[in-house]
Amino acid sequence: MIKKLKILNVVGARPNFMKVAPLMREYAKHADRIEATLLHTGQHYDDAMSTIFFTQLEMPAPHVNLGVGSGSHAEQTAKIMIGFEEVLLREKPDVIVVVGDVNSTMACTLVASKLLIPIAHVEAGLRSFDRTMPEEINRLVTDALADILLTTSPDADENLKREGVASEKIHFVGNTMIDTLLALRPQFNVAGMRSRFGLNTRPFAFVTLHRPSNVDVKEVFEGICHAFAEIQKLITLVWPLHPRTRNMLRTHGLDSLIDSLPNLKMSEPLSYLDSTSLMSGSTLVLTDSGGVQEETTVLGIPCLTLRENTERPITVEEGTNELIGNDPGIIISKTRNILDGNSKKGRLPKYWDGKAAQRIVNVLTSTLERPQ
Ligand code: UD1
DSSP states (O other): OBOOEEEEEEEOSHHHHHHHHHHHHHHHHTTTTEEEEEEEOOSSOSIIIIIHHHHHTTOOOOSEEOOOOOOOHHHHHHHHHHHHHHHHHHHOOSEEEEETTSHHHHHHHHHHHHTTOOEEEETTTOOOOOTTSHHHHHHHHHHHHOSEEEESSHHHHHHHHHTTOOGGGEEEOOOHHHHHHHHHGGGOOHHHHHHHTTOTTOOEEEEEOOOHHHHTSHHHHHHHHHHHHHHTTTSEEEEEOOHHHHHHHHHTTOHHHHHTOTTEEEESOOOHHHHHHHHHHOSEEEEOOSHHHHHHHHHTOOEEEOSSOOSOTHHHHTSSEEEOTTOHHHHHHHHHHHHTTOOOOOOOOTTOSSOHHHHHHHHHHHHHOOBO
16 A cells, blocks of 8 residues: 655746646646645735635645735744744655745745755746846755756756756656646636737737846846836736836836836736736737746747846747847847847747646656655
C-alpha cells in the first residue's frame, strides 16, 4: 500500500492563481494517491485581484487563508511566516508547492525549510540578474532552499546548475501558466470585450504596468504617460489599472493628464478571461508583467516589455517579446515600428503544451511517494 501524498499548495498574489489551478485539477485525477490542500496567504485580497480568479479558474476555495494583506516587504513577509508556521505545524504535509516569485513564495519556503518539510518550486531558475527587483531576491532565496526545482525553460536549468544546484533536483516540466491559457482559450470572448470598451472593429493595444521601477518614481512614470499620450493618437490603448498603479497616478498627480486622453481607456483590474481575451484580440501589448510576456508569446501577439531585463529570455529568443526599457522616445518608436508591420513572429517554446501540471505531478509522486 502506498501512503497518500499530502501536498500543501501555496498561493498569494494574482499571478500565482493561474499557475496552481492546473495542478489542483491534476491532483484531483489522482485522489486515491494524493491529498491536496490549498493555502492562500491573502497577499492579494481584493475581489478583482483574487476572488474572481478562483471562480474563473475553477479552483477550490482555499482551505486556509492567512489574510495577511498589504504592507512593507518585511511586514508582509513576516506576517506570512508567522501564519504559515502555525499551519505547517498543524497540517504536517509531505511537501509544500510554491509557485513564481512573489513575497508569499519566499516567505513560505523559508518557514518550510526550517521545519524540514520538502519544498517544490514551480517556475524555478528564472533570473533577471537584477537585484533591485524584489522578485529576484524571492527567486534566489526560494531556489536556494527548494528540494524539487521545476523549470519552464532550459535557460532556467542552466542558471540553477551554475548556482550549484544538483542536477537530480532539477526537472524541466514546462509552464503551468500556459496550461491554464490553453485550457481556457476556447472561452475567450474578444467581441464581448470590444463591445465593453466601445472599440467596435478598431485595432487596439493592451497595456499593463505595475513594477515599482516604472510607476514609483514620478519622472519615470510621467515619461511613460507622455509616451502613451502620443501612442493613443496612433492606436487606441486599453489599460486595466493595478491598484499600485492607480495609487501612483494619484500620488504623482498624473491622473488628470491620463484622464484627458480620448483614445486611452482605463478600467479596474480585469479578470483572467477578460484580460486574456483582450490580449488575444490586440494588435500589440505594452507591459512590464512577467506572465504577460509568456502569454503573448503563446498567443503570437507582439509584446513590448518596458523593462531593461527579463527573467524570461526565452520569450525574446523564441517568442514575440522585445525588451525596450522605459524611455518615452523608444516606447513610441518601437510601437510605431510594430504598427508599420514589423513585428516578431516567434514560435512556441518546448513543453509549453498544456501538460506541465501532468509532468509535475509525475515528478512529485515518483520523488516522494513512500510505502505505508
Ligand atoms: C505583487 C508581486 C509581483 C507581481 C504582482 C502581480 C511581490 C514582491 N510582488 O506585486 O511580483 O507581479 O503582485 O500583481 O510579491 N493592493 C490592493 N489590493 C490587493 C493587493 C494589493 O489594493 O488585493 C495594493 C496595495 O496598495 C498594496 C499594493 O497594491 O500596497 C502592492 O501590493 P503587493 O502585494 O505588495 O505587491 P504588488 O505590487 O501587487
